[in-house]
Amino acid sequence: xxxxxxxxxxxxxxxxxxxNRCGAMVCQxxxxxxxxxxxxxxxxxxxxxxxGDTYQL
Ligand SMILES: [Zn+2]
Ligand SMILES: [Zn+2]
Numbered sequence: 001x002x003x004x005x006x007x008x009x010x011x012x013x014x015x016x017x018x019x020n021r022c023g024a025m026v027c028q029x030x031x032x033x034x035x036x037x038x039x040x041x042x043x044x045x046x047x048x049x050x051x052g053d054t055y056q057l
Pocket of ligand 2: 039
């Protein structure tokens with residue numbers, strides 16, 4: 001039940017970014033610019049918040 005144009009995390013704000021990992025449309029609040037991913041993916045890919053080669057695609 002996704003509404004096009006809305007952030008897939010909060011479903012309130014308008015999505016302006018798109019996650020490079022899962023493809024979700026998310027608002028700027030829930031987008032990690034540093035990783036180019038939604039916060040959900042960024043947290044999974046990098047739980048410690050430190051950059052590294054820990055991506056599991
Ligand atoms: Zn959001
Ligand atoms: Zn994502």
